[in-house]
Amino acid sequence: MASPAEIAAMRRALTLAETPGVPLGPNPRVGCVLLDLDGAPIAEGYHRGAGHPHAEVDALITAGERARGATAVVTLEPCNHTGRTGPCADALLAAGIARVVYAQQDGNPVARGGGEALRAAGVDVEGGVLADEARAVNPIWTFAVENGRPFVTWKYAATLDGRSAAADGSSRWITSPEARGDVHRLRAECDAILVGTGTVLADNPQLTVRAVAGEPLERGHRPLRVVMGRRGVPAEAAVLDGAADTLVLNTRDPATVLKRLLDKDCQHVLLEGGPTLAGAFLREGLVDRVIAYLAPALLGAGPAALSDAGVGTIADAIRLEIIDIARVGPDVRLTAVRREHT
Secondary structure (H helix, E strand, O other), X not given: OOOHHHHHHHHHHHXXXXXXXXXXXXXXXXXXXXXXXXXXXXXXXXXXXXXXXXXXXXXXXXXXXXXXXXXEEEEEOOOOOOOOOOOHHHHHXXXXXXXXXXXXXXXXXXXXXXXXXXXXXXXXXXXXXOHHXXXXXXXXXXXXXXXXXOEEEEEEEEEOOOEOOOOOOOOOOOOOHHXXXXXXXXXXXXXXXXXXXXXXXXXXOOOOOOOEOOEOOOOOOOOEEEEEOOOOOOOOOHHHOOOOXXXXXXXXXXXXXXXXXXHOOOXXXXXXXXXXXXXXXXXXXXXXXXXXXXXXXXXXXXXXXXXXXXXXXXXXXXXXXXXXXXXEOXXXXXXXXXXXXX
């Protein structure tokens, strides 16, 4: 059983994992604290993003020879594979670590197994310490590795009566500048922004992340732009302007698209397409979170925010749990999840 000193060290490691500026993906955020035989901290480290040393190695570099015989307390099971960096399990063994305490088991089939490798080499290993807290540090990464697909957020804007455009097709702008700025912050948290060819042909969106009132954005500013559908995308389309990478997929199958995106390390997909595309993803059970920006306006006619989602009777309604309600300028932002998808 983990000692009080080890539990305290794990809480510190969780704080390190969430160091401001650390990217939300594609790699998990991880922290590590090394303890001496008396349970006193001797070094700490955290992962700063893809290509940088993992948290364990970062702490080992600081500790040097003091790591021999020490305990490594880490928020994620040490990896057991070679990617841009070597296996953390091997680094811990080479440094002479005597005990490893980790929180969350690594669900990545490529990287997992470090705990078993360390035990086989004679290291005392304990897992599952503050595991729930560790999962909360990397909810999107955890979802992706456990479900084998990206987490999907559907974002839409509508009037109070659920219209995404007026009867004449005009939709610019339903919501306020404040709400549109909030959308850019949301885009900055995602790995890919996905629309259908219909949206590209009708609205010609650029689908980039732009700073809002000079405020810095916490995440990579260039999420992958993705267009799916059977119709061609004009060469002059804004989504092909070179401001960010763009992937055009000649398919209408949501599962195929999500597989391609996971293969590209996209773990969080923002669905910004129209009502038809949203309906297709909902029919397949592939929407995990809905963020709705509702404007205090009424149109009475015009396209609905959502088309056929495979619901034929009220008993089959897709039920959501609202987890947040916020005022954004004159508009309201509602966030809801399918609880079984979180």
